[in-house]
Amino acid sequence: MSRDRFPSRSNQCFEYGFWSSLSESNLNAYVKNWAAEPHEGFVPWFGWLSNSPKGFPETLNLKFQVWPGENGKRPPIELEPADHPLAVERRDGITLGRLMEICRANGQGPN
Numbered sequence: 001m002s003r004d005r006f007p008s009r010s011n012q013c014f015e016y017g018f019w020s021s022l023s024e025s026n027l028n029a030y031v032k033n034w035a036a037e038p039h040e041g042f043v044p045w046f047g048w049l050s051n052s053p054k055g056f057p058e059t060l061n062l063k064f065q066v067w068p069g070e071n072g073k074r075p076p077i078e079l080e081p082a083d084h085p086l087a088v089e090r091r092d093g094i095t096l097g098r099l100m101e102i103c104r105a106n107g108q109g110p111n
Contacts, residue, residue, distance in 0.1 A: 014099055018077060020047035020066050030075070033068065040066045044078065055105035056086045 022030065026045040033042070042067035052059050060082055069075040079087045089098065104107030 009062070014094065014095075014102075016053060016102075017074065020064070020077065021050050022047050022066060026066075030068070038098070042045050047077070049079075053086075053102075053106075055102035059084065062086065088105040 018107040022045055026047075030045070044067045047064055047066045049062040049064060050061050062082060065078045065080070067076050068076065079090050081087065081091075094102075100109055
């Protein structure tokens with residue numbers, strides 16, 4: 001599972017968990033170096049988004065880069081530029097109202 005941080009327009013961040021595909025060789029390198037520090041010399045690995053988070057149009061197979069996580073934490077991702085709402089909101093940030101829509105779609109927050 002990877003994580004991504006959505007900047008909000010109020011300078012706070014919202015984190016969302018995603019599943020990613022990785023090639024077998026990249027997955028093996030990731031597992032082998034899970035807790036290795038520092039991650040100098042690592043380059044991001046190409047991945048496909050492998051789940052469809054609620055609150056967004058279909059997201060399967062959006063392209064992104066998976067970066068090694070620090071201290072054994074879930075790896076951050078970087079969506080490749082696209083016109084998909086998930087990529088746009090990740091790039092431009094989201095409002096509190098939009099955050100509440102996403103939370104409600106996922107069974108969280110006020111109705």
